[in-house]
Structure formats: C-alpha cells, structure tokens
Amino acid sequence: MSEVTDKFKTMLYLNGVSVSFDGFRALHNLSIIVHPNEMLAIIGPNGAGKTTMMDIITGKTKPDDGEVFFDGRTDLTRLDEAAIANLGIGRKFQKPTVFESQTVWDNLEMALKKPRGVFATLGYVAANDDIARINEILDTIRLSSRKGDLAAGLSHGQKQWLEIGMLLAQDPKLLLVDEPVAGMTDSETEETAKLLKEIAKTRSVVVVEHDMSFVRALGTRVSCLAEGSVLAEGTLDQVSANPVVIERYLGR
Amino acid sequence: MISQLIFRALDKRAVWVVCALLLVALAIPFANLVLPEGNPLHLPNYAVPLFGKYMTYAMLALALDLVWGYCGILSLGHAAFFSLGGYAMGMYLMRQIGARGVYGNPILPDFMVFLNYKELPWFWYGFDNFWFAALMVVLVPGLLAFVFGFLAFRSRVTGVYLSIITQAMTYALLLAFFRNDLGFGGNNGLTDFKDILGFNVQAGTTRAALFAASSIALAIAVIVCSAIVNSKLGKVMIAIRDAESRTRFLGYRVDNVKLFAFVVSAVIAGVAGALYVPQVGIINPGEFEPGNSIEVVIWTAVGGRGTIIGPILGGLLVNAGKSIFTGVWPDHWLYALGGLFIFVTLFMPKGIVGSLRSLFSSKTPQREDNEATRDTGGADTRLDADLQPGPAE
Numbered sequence A: 001m002s003e004v005t006d007k008f009k010t011m012l013y014l015n016g017v018s019v020s021f022d023g024f025r026a027l028h029n030l031s032i033i034v035h036p037n038e039m040l041a042i043i044g045p046n047g048a049g050k051t052t053m054m055d056i057i058t059g060k061t062k063p064d065d066g067e068v069f070f071d072g073r074t075d076l077t078r079l080d081e082a083a084i085a086n087l088g089i090g091r092k093f094q095k096p097t098v099f100e101s102q103t104v105w106d107n108l109e110m111a112l113k114k115p116r117g118v119f120a121t122l123g124y125v126a127a128n129d130d131i132a133r134i135n136e137i138l139d140t141i142r143l144s145s146r147k148g149d150l151a152a153g154l155s156h157g158q159k160q161w162l163e164i165g166m167l168l169a170q171d172p173k174l175l176l177v178d179e180p181v182a183g184m185t186d187s188e189t190e191e192t193a194k195l196l197k198e199i200a201k202t203r204s205v206v207v208v209e210h211d212m213s214f215v216r217a218l219g220t221r222v223s224c225l226a227e228g229s230v231l232a233e234g235t236l237d238q239v240s241a242n243p244v245v246i247e248r249y250l251g252r
Numbered sequence B: 001m002i003s004q005l006i007f008r009a010l011d012k013r014a015v016w017v018v019c020a021l022l023l024v025a026l027a028i029p030f031a032n033l034v035l036p037e038g039n040p041l042h043l044p045n046y047a048v049p050l051f052g053k054y055m056t057y058a059m060l061a062l063a064l065d066l067v068w069g070y071c072g073i074l075s076l077g078h079a080a081f082f083s084l085g086g087y088a089m090g091m092y093l094m095r096q097i098g099a100r101g102v103y104g105n106p107i108l109p110d111f112m113v114f115l116n117y118k119e120l121p122w123f124w125y126g127f128d129n130f131w132f133a134a135l136m137v138v139l140v141p142g143l144l145a146f147v148f149g150f151l152a153f154r155s156r157v158t159g160v161y162l163s164i165i166t167q168a169m170t171y172a173l174l175l176a177f178f179r180n181d182l183g184f185g186g187n188n189g190l191t192d193f194k195d196i197l198g199f200n201v202q203a204g205t206t207r208a209a210l211f212a213a214s215s216i217a218l219a220i221a222v223i224v225c226s227a228i229v230n231s232k233l234g235k236v237m238i239a240i241r242d243a244e245s246r247t248r249f250l251g252y253r254v255d256n257v258k259l260f261a262f263v264v265s266a267v268i269a270g271v272a273g274a275l276y277v278p279q280v281g282i283i284n285p286g287e288f289e290p291g292n293s294i295e296v297v298i299w300t301a302v303g304g305r306g307t308i309i310g311p312i313l314g315g316l317l318v319n320a321g322k323s324i325f326t327g328v329w330p331d332h333w334l335y336a337l338g339g340l341f342i343f344v345t346l347f348m349p350k351g352i353v354g355s356l357r358s359l360f361s362s363k364t365p366q367r368e369d370n371e372a373t374r375d376t377g378g379a380d381t382r383l384d385a386d387l388q389p390g391p392a393e
Helices: A003-008 A050-057 A081-087 A104-111 A118-122 A128-140 A156-170 A186-199 A212-218 A236-241 A243-250 B002-009 B012-034 B047-068 B078-100 B110-114 B130-154 B159-178 B204-230 B232-242 B244-249 B254-280 B290-303 B309-328 B330-347 B351-360 B367-373 B377-387
Strands: A012-021 A024-034 A039-043 A065-070 A089-092 A174-178 A204-208 A221-226 A229-234
Touching: A012 A050, A024 A039, A024 A050, A024 A229, A039 A212, A050 A065, A050 A174, A050 A204, A081 A089, A081 B244, A089 A156, A104 A128, A104 A156, A104 B232, A118 B232, A118 B254, A128 A156, A156 A174, A156 A186, A186 A204, A186 A212, A212 A236, A221 A236, A221 A243, A229 A236, A229 A243, A236 A243, B002 B204, B012 B047, B012 B204, B012 B309, B047 B078, B047 B204, B047 B254, B047 B290, B047 B309, B078 B130, B078 B159, B078 B254, B078 B290, B130 B159, B130 B254, B159 B290, B204 B232, B204 B254, B232 B244, B232 B254, B244 B254, B290 B309, B290 B330, B290 B351, B309 B330, B309 B351
Parallel strands: A039 A204, A039 A221, A089 A174, A174 A204
Antiparallel strands: A012 A024, A012 A065, A221 A229
C-alpha cells in the first residue's frame, strides 16, 4: 500500500513532526497514525512530548517541520484552535478544565455541537433535541443529579467526567484525551475505560495515560513515546516486553 | 429571536432595576417641577442635572462591567468612548448656537472665528442635524472600539497589556483633543450651549427631561446588557473570563465574542457621554484624562462587578459621595477614593452587591450569586497590582 492512499484513509496523520522550544527538542521526527473508529493509547515518561503532540494537533503550537493531517486531507498546521475544534477534534486536558463558575448544565450546553458564531450564540434557544441530548450525556457521565450545581463543587473525578461529557457534546470525530483517570478511584477508572471503549466504536480516540492497568483495560494499540519520538508500537504486551521501553520508561 | 432575547433579559432582578429607574425618571422631575418650594420633598434646581450626571456615570460603569465583569477585559480607556459620544453631542449643541455666539457668525462656532477659520471643517458637516449627531454618538465610539478591539483581540493582547494599551488610547486622544488645530476647540472644549432640539438647555423643564432621558437610557442599557449576559453568549463570555484558551478549544472564536462585547460596551458609553454633555454644559479634553477611566473601574469594583445592578449602584454611590466629600473637604477626595478602593479590594472583593448576596445566600448558593461573586484569583490580582496606585496618585 502506498503512503499516499494510506494517508487518505487515516483520521489523524502525523509525519515527521518536529518542534523545539528555545533549543529544547520537544518532538523529534514524530510519526503517528490513527485510523477511523480506532483507539490509540500513548504512554511514555514525563517530557516525552505527549502534551506537545496534542498542542500541535489542536493548533495551540505550530510545528517547525512535518505534516499534520486530519481526516486524510485537512492540513491542521494552517488552522487555529477554534477552526480545528469545529472540524471535529475535541480535547480533554490533563488537569480537568471545566468552567467552574457555571453549572454542569451550562458547561454541557456551551460544548454542545451548535453554530459557534457570535450572533447565533446570542440568539440561541435550546431546542427539545438539545435538551434531550444534554440529559442523555448527563446520564452517561452520571451527573444528572448535579446538573444545576456549579462545576466548582464537583469532585475531581466528577470534573474529569464532566469534561468527557463536554467532549461528547461536541460530537467530535477525533477525541484527544489527556490522562483521563488521574485522581480517580479504581471503580471510576474501570467505568472510564468502559466509556472510552464505547466511544471508540464510532469515533477515533487518542488516550494519553500513565496508569498501566487502565491502558490494559482499554485493550488497544499502544505507542510508547520518549524524547519526542515513537519508541515502540504494538499491543501493550509487545510494547512492555520491548527492552528499550523497559530501560527508558517502565524500568525506572 | 429578538422577542426571545428581551424575554430572557427581563429576569426578576432586571425587572426591578428597570422599574426603579423608570420610577426615578418620573419622581425626580416631579419633585423639582411640581412640588412647591416649601415642600420638604421639593428638589432644588441644581440637583436635577447633578443627579442626571450620576445617571450617565452609572451607565458608563454598566458599560465597563459588561466587558470587565462578564468578559474579563479590564479596559482602562472607557472614558474615551464616553468623551467621544460627548463630543458628538457637543458638536450638535455648538451648531445649534448659530448667530447667537459672541462673534455672531451664523455658521462658525466662536472658537473657530477666534482661531481664524474661514469655513467649517468637513467633519463638522451634518452636526446641525440632531439625527446625524445621534448617529455619530453611536458610530464614532463603536467604530473606534471595533478597530481597536479587532487589532488587540486578534493579536491576543490580554490582561495587563490590554489594560495598558487602552490607557494609552485615551491618553493619545487627550493629547490630540488638546490641540487647537484638530478643530474641536482645543483645551477649552465645547461650551456655551443654548438649545437642544429647540429647547433651552438651561430651562428647568429641559433639565428635567434630560434627567428622565438619562434614566430611561440607563434602563434600556440594563435591558441590553441583561439580554446579552442571560443568553448563551453571556455564558461564553463568562467562560472566556474564567478560562480563555479552554473556550477556544471548544470551538468559539474568542476574539469575535470579545469584540462584540467591547463594541456594545463602547456604544453604551458613548450614549452616556452624549447625555452627560448637555447636563453639565461643557465637554473638554479633560474628560479623556486617564484617571477618569480608572475611576470608572473603582465605581464598578465598589458596586460589584459581574452583576447588573452593582456598577449602577457603585456609579451612583461613589459619585454622590464625591459631591458631598469635595464640598466638605475638597483637597482630600482622591485620598478618600483611593482608600475606598483599597478597602473594597481587600475586604469586599465582590463589591457591595456581591457581599450582600453572599451574606443572604450563604446557606443556599444559587447560580447567579456564585457567578456574580466568584472569586477569581487572576482578576483580583490584576486589580491589586495595577489599579491601587492609580486612584491614590
């Protein structure tokens, strides 16, 4: 299969991406491919470039070199954050970032996939479908009973879930999820793995995570990043058996 | 869509504020014109334009609150929009003087005759018509805010840097308007007004009408601001205030939302300035003083930012206090103002309205209350760091 046809079939295509900050090489010749309806778990030590990679995909950082394509044809390096979000790429941050001074409901309403223009937003009236969709998401993320509460009052795990709910409301084609289970209890972690697997049936998902039991529960393809490039790829067992991975990451 | 917006705008609090303003719009003229001099509720003539001035200040504070309290844009140049609206109205009032000026020139205002102008500068054309002046009152501040905001927000200038350039903007306008050859009366500004819409500006009835117009304009501004902050756009504005980059990742064009709020705010400030000028009888470059814009921030902070009633209350109370204080102890007003601001920042970071609300709703916090009284470390630090030296200087 030639590289060109390959690229057109991908949901996310990173080829030879490099970026440096003040001489520090955050990413070095990074290449990653995610197919439609596929989940990819990314592991790797701190400073491996996981968050920088997400910054590049979502338009926060521009790469010095390399190609970044979405859905096989859209060059993401030319677009800004809002345009990329509207294409259908949703991002959950490492530290849960919900709008704390607003209610759970309002957080979801803002995230809901609707026209984002100033006047469309000003004149927005919630349709019955929208209300039903938000209620559905509230059920999924188990926050129905808290919908009128301020997001600031939620527990850490609930904020993580609210943010996943906001991602769902955006109805993206590709979800970038940065450390979704940090600070969660074991049962919450288990539920999150189930939820992400469910989501990955109809969308592409990239999960960055340190929690190995969570990655195992996801049961998906794994990439190990180190020093800004891919160290090893394959199933979790293959990757964790790789001597270089053990030396550079797991063995510590 | 419009009816939906107005319906949403009129929540319980906004209805109360609007009703109170309309009541005042009737009560003050009544107390001045109808009640006889002996009546204890009679209002002396000097008080009517004074109260009218407070109303326009309250409107300016509300305009600032829309961008600062709800959208996190700390503008230190809002007096510029107020002054530009004031100048547009002043130009209309100058043209109404006609041949009654000291030099008796039917076309040229006195200062132009004095400065040897041979003919009216092109930018004074049209200002003999009220409708044209009224259009300019809205258009000039709106356009300046649009151009300024477009450049600043698109370049992602935020926080302290934005505050500094808004301050620079009003300072630049101050210097420009001080120049005689700019054609706006130099440091004397525009004054000696005679008529507005054919009525004598000095007459008691005109002043009562101007007061009523100011109250009604403020009521309309309350409805407009309330419609915006109660809409989904208002939620997005608060989201931008609290977590700007997160809002971008949700797909909202943060720069456009800010630009919208900034332009609406500038227009409200411009209308306030236009109502201010006929009531005080003069507009001069001193209105562009950077300190004036900082005072507006203090009114808003004292009343309670992020609420609709807070800035109105702050604008009225601080200015009433200023009138009383400067009468009794004229040299020390700035110290009192600076002290008040430091006190509010340290002990009542949510302002009067915010503090009252958290007092009454400490058991059952509601959404609006928390929204209004939320304690953002960022905004407060910014307030502490940049503004305290301002009023005390």
